Amino acid sequence: MTTTNPPAAAVPVTKSGGDRPNTAAGRVRKKLSSPLATGIAIVIALFWSVPTFGLLISSFRPEDDIKTTGWWSFFTDPQLTLDNYDEVLFGGSASSGQLAGYFINSLVITIPAVLFPMAICALAAYALAWIDFRGRDWIYILVFALQIVPLQMALVPLLRFFSQGVELFGVQLLPAWGLSGEELFIQVWFAHTCFAIPFGVYLLHNFISELPKDVMEAARVDGANHPKIFRTIVLPLITPVLASFGIFQFLWVWNDLLVALIFASGGGRDTNPMTVRLAELAGTRGNEWQRLTSGAFVSMIVPLIVFLSLQRYFVRGLLAGSVKG
């Protein structure tokens, strides 16, 4: 079994060093456009970073300072404290944020809601790409098309499915799930998994269908069946794109507000993720900046770490999902 051509990276990222300024025209062009272009680029970059930077600085300033002076006065009068973080994470009063618990909720929601779609989508994408059966193209088109159904179309009926079961012409076909407290996590996992499938299958199918055909055929000739091929050949090969889907799904679930508001809010403190709590703090106590600024950063820290350390895969996923169409 020889892998003649390794699976082409889904991205046409070519680092062409084509722009050589040593041609006369190139030098002129560089001179004409560079200072202005650089200037605009710096302005844009400042505009993009300053709001976040301001919030970061504020989150470390003492409460009184945040509420009375702008964060830029930090540079003339630097005062730093970790009190805001301590209070917003571990504070005892009901209004303090109590984000530590919500942070755990976010984790508990996110981990299974990332793993399930990864496995289910990989299986489905493999079947749609490499198992020969009737109606394959139609099923793929259906799954692809479902990407455009807005979440809003599914919310009310799905909530009823959980709370009332399935009833058809007066006959109870499926019972209500009747979940409460921590059990509501199951609902959230279920909803996130459903909603992730169309995009996941599409993204993974793009990649899996381009694996070299001879590898598959060689394996079949050697007597491997589909589950074995999937486990031993396909899974290792698609790890990069599986990772990029995982990051997508992670950011999407961690940052989600809508699904959590509808499927998790019944459990209150026990099930709501941080986004719900932060939106609550922003709404009812919109002027408690010491909580909002530090709270926002607590909620950002995990996705930022994931994002910065795995940015390469994330970008690859973006490009596979959109440029290739």
Next chain:
Amino acid sequence: MNFDLADQADKFVMLLGGLVAFVVLVGGLLLVLDVIPTKLAERREARLAAAADAGVPIAPGAARGREGWLALGFLAPALLLLSIGLIFPAIRTTVLSFMNGDSTRWVGFDNYTWMFGQPDIQNVLLNTLVWVLVVPTLAATIGLLYAIMVDKARGEAVAKALIFLPMAISFVGASIIWKFVYAYRSGEQDQIGLLNQIVVWFGGEPRQWLLEEGFKLNTLLLIVIMIWIQAGFAMVILSAAIKAIPAEIVEAAKIDGTNAWQMFWRITLPAIRAALIVVVVTITIATLKVFDIVRTMTNGNYDTSVIANEMYNQSFRYGETGHGSALAVFLFVLVIPIVIFQIRNIRKQRSEA
């Protein structure tokens, strides 16, 4: 310190349960798919051998049928979840949009006439239109400008990361960041919001930005947040497309003496047209469904609501499922032409390639 990890035990038990369920379901499925066909194949082979001994002809095509069952096994979880989570709900929502608030009575097109008749809701639709016109245009333009300007510049990676970073932040987090920029304190006090401080530095009066309904100013200020998030996405895609332009073409154009302006309009833009369309379409769809920003910033007050936010309010706060469903269906209808347009483009691209 008022946090006890022991209180969180129930959650971790749930998490553990979820992980066990994951291993059991996925592992079990693979095992079943692996073992059963193998067993069946062994049996069949034995039967075929027996039949061959007896001289009976073997029916062709039997293998394909087995593949079908196997494929169903691979696809079953995805198809089941899609049916429960998207297909039936979407149909159901369409049906509900023709029923009254608590879904007990048919009302025909009442919900739709309500949607287009109420001044409040008309304003919601108008706001959504403003969002959809402004966000994709500006996000794509800024993303493109930036991608061109930092292309091959020193520190390109860092410069790009700065713009791209907001993609990792939740819409709620982004809203808080900008709420802080727009924060207002009355005239005599020091300002804490950057925007008002800048206004004051230039000798102006601080304003309550999110209450300014004139010229849809507050809606536009919310739109800034969405642009801030989406421009990074546009920049990454367009930058990759720019880098994929063959170096020979660029070189040839330079030798012919094209200036930067001509280069942009005659070479760069046509070459990245396809990527540009993808960016605009993707951002448009995301913008149509924008919910978190509006909810966190104003909760739809002061004339800033959009369809997705209004749908949530009608269905889940006022219990007007009919109204909410009609809004959801309308949202779906708005997305369809965009998607058809995109599919057509992809087809054209394929046939050209």
